[in-house]
Amino acid sequence: MDTADLRYPVGKFSFPDAVSPGDRLTFVGRIAETPAKLRTAIGGLSEEQLDTPYRPGGWTVRQVVHHFPDSHLNSYTRFRLALTEDEPTIKPYREDRWAELPDARAEPVDVSLRLLECLHARWVALLRSLTDAEWKRTFRHPELGSISLEQNAALYAWHGRHHVAHILNLRERMGWK
Numbered sequence: 001m002d003t004a005d006l007r008y009p010v011g012k013f014s015f016p017d018a019v020s021p022g023d024r025l026t027f028v029g030r031i032a033e034t035p036a037k038l039r040t041a042i043g044g045l046s047e048e049q050l051d052t053p054y055r056p057g058g059w060t061v062r063q064v065v066h067h068f069p070d071s072h073l074n075s076y077t078r079f080r081l082a083l084t085e086d087e088p089t090i091k092p093y094r095e096d097r098w099a100e101l102p103d104a105r106a107e108p109v110d111v112s113l114r115l116l117e118c119l120h121a122r123w124v125a126l127l128r129s130l131t132d133a134e135w136k137r138t139f140r141h142p143e144l145g146s147i148s149l150e151q152n153a154a155l156y157a158w159h160g161r162h163h164v165a166h167i168l169n170l171r172e173r174m175g176w177k
Contacts, residue, residue: 006055009165013158019150024135027150027157032124034160035117038068041167042109049176050109054166059099061170064163066104069115071095075156076123082139082149083130089140127153 016023042050042065050062059067074093081088098104135150170176 006058006166006169008162009169010158010161013155013162015147015151016154019135019148019154021132024150024153027153028124028127030157030160031127031153032120034068034072034164035113035120037160037164038065038116038167039113041164041171042113045171045176049174052170052174054170058166060105061167062106062109063099063104064166065109066107066112067095067099068160068163069112069119070098070104071159072116072119072123072156075152076119076126078139078152079123079126079149082137083134087138087140087146089142092142 019027042061045061050065051060053060054064070093078090081090130149135153136148138146138148139152140146
């Protein structure tokens, strides 16, 4: 695999122009299954394997696992802000720097797995409760502009698959069973 394939194992994300109710169900289903898929992807890995980068110059598996709740907590908060304010401007965060903090480099991955499972239980319950009008609500990203909740759900449905694939591809390349 070339470096582009290692970076984007399920392809690059692009925001959909239109989202149907069926698409939203698919996005919610993918978000709901992310914690279990992540837990399965890292199952049985040793500490040494968890500290292996998924690609040259990339994060370690441990950093990827800790990145999940960092990123998904931010997204969950953005959903709640968009549902309770008129197109709030959100604050981006430096995910690359968050991944270098000591907890992301060294803490046991089960802490983030449990956090992700609890977070997704709440997030999926919220998503399943949204009306058609609520799905259309937006927040403003300082760099990307206006993003609807259905577009953001598409992003996070992709995000989970994207990072789980990083881990699964590494396992396959390394022959880790």
